[in-house]
């Protein structure tokens with residue numbers, strides 16, 4: 268009876284002090300919301316990214332001018348790095364001895380692709396590739412074929428397109444053999460990529476691949492004329508030596524002095540995964556710190572509410588003490604009340620957090636069909652625990668005040 | 682007289698108000714035995730409530746000794762006092778002091794909750810107590826659904842549900858009309874005849890007349906302590 272009674276008193280208190288309690292409950296809600304939503308979205312994405320990177324193939328190394336995911340790196344230094352030119356990349360490919368699986372590519376975002384009267388949104392990635400691209404990256408052609416070496420050398424106007432582009436331009440019809448136009452240049456469609464979802468909300472099917480020589484001629488400007496080099500080691504065993512050789516060759520080509528750092532970025536798949544988790548944990552830390560901050564602020568609000576509650580019920584406390592309630596009974600009663608308040612706020616935040624992270628997942632699923640919602644059970648449990656801790660932590664002082672009231676003064680209180 | 686329930690000697694209660702001192706009690710010596718029926722009378726400010734609070738273990742004296750069923754109350758801490766109040770003392774207040782959101786039954790159960798009694802037994806005892814005060818048909822009513830007299834009956838049921846050694850009532854009829862007041866006094870009379878020890882504070886001679894012994898206070902001292910010649914027969 269007593270615990271239930273305390274819970275119903277807490278709910279009554281919320282009703283009778285609507286504004287103040289809804290603000291307090293709101294800030295608990297926000298705290299729990301921040302924690303739940305960020306954790307849930309991040310674990311959903313993490314799951315997707317892990318899947319995608321595994322897809323990118325084992326034992327591969329990526330060489331770029333600047334890192335893919337940039338978090339807290341020195342931008343001034345990055346900007347000073349010279350481009351990795353196509354010529355330099357070709358020299359690199361020729362000098363490498365431990366592996367022949369080397370592909371040079373470059374990517375430029377936001378193109379509109381046309382075919383007849385149809386056109387795509389202006390958000391298609393255009394990627395210049397060479398004939399090794401599909402051997403090095405674990406991206407596969409669904410229909411048609413890839414480029415052969417001579418097509419790359421001779422600037423053949425041919426394209427391999429993603430399924431999003433096929434849908435936009437040709438609907439359900441076949442795209443092979445059709446002609447598409449990219450900024451006034453016409454291309455024959457010779458292949459279609461296998462659909463593969465997306466990473467971080469960016470579809471990997473909304474892209475067009477053309478020979479890098481054509482790409483370099485028509486679609487690069489000074490600032491993005493740096494190419495990416497993908498290197499696939501022959502096996503896990505040779506990954507390290509290939510990595511070391513790649514570093515050595517690049518340093519030589521780019522004249523890095525022995526005492527200077529690399530002026531390019533070289534990473535294995537594992538390292539890129541690591542970068543993502545570094546990025547996501549930084550985001551999580553920010554969300555958790557602000558969430559916990561909101562919870563502490565809410566805790567002070569709870570304490571205030573409880574002090575008001577103790578004052579308003581001074582007489583009742585006096586009666587309870589006269590009837591023989593020991594200190595710990597009174598403490599218990601008020602703690603149950605403040606925990607209930609916290610859980611009420613926490614519940615709203617939890618529902619909001621789970622709902623919105625589910626909604627975000629649904630939206631991202633538009634571009635990442637492989638995404639599945641990850642229910643953050645651990646965090647749900649954590650929120651319940653933290654709400655209890657806050658209820659106890661900030662309810663203890665008011666509860667103690669109530670328990671140590673002088674019974675006579677409390678009974679006389681008007 | 683058998684083993685006395687209350688033995689107080691030279692009881693003094695001093696309140697400090699800033700640099701002024703108020704002596705609410707200035708040396709009260711008194712013994713009350715089992716199954717007595719005592720009325721405390723005296724002018725306003727004479728120390729009646731202070732003495733009742735002391736007897737009820739709600740307050741501790743500034744000096745003097747208080748033995749409750751032979752135990753020294755002055756040495757006890759808050760939780761010990763709470764336990765004595767729970768086990769041995771039933772309070773009836775002028776303003777009833779029922780919990781507004783609890784039903785009559787829940788109000789009467791409350792002291793049993795604090796003594797740790799199991800739920801079923803609690804319900805049974807509380808039902809018995811309410812039946813005894815004639816409220817068997819009002820158990821699920823909240824205080825605001827009851828008349829003043831009925832509220833005071835609930836309070837009396839709550840006071841006697843633990844079978845305490847004494848029932849203390851500070852002006853129990855003060856907020857009731859005289860007819861309802863007389864009904865309540867008849868109830869106290871029944872409790873006393875049933876073996877309870879009853880001590881009550883009152884201003885009214887009509888009320889005090891029900892008691893067997895009348896103690897009059899003045900300025901924190903006992904002025905007179907005599908058997909009530911008008912008391913109805915036991």
Ligand SMILES: Nc1ncnc2c1ncn2[C@@H]1O[C@H](COP(=O)(O)OP(=O)(O)OP(=O)(O)O)[C@@H](O)[C@H]1O
Nearest residue numbers: 696698703704705724725726727728729730731732
């Ligand atoms: N907490 C307190 N602080 C200071 N003085 C107090 C306190 N409680 C009681 N007194 C003083 O002690 C004296 C006795 O008070 P008490 O309440 O016992 O009187 P009473 O006989 O019950 O009066 P009444 O018939 O009006 O209820 C009074 O002078 C009162 O002002």
Ligand SMILES: [Mg+2]
Nearest residue numbers: 729730731851
């Ligand atoms: Mg009084």
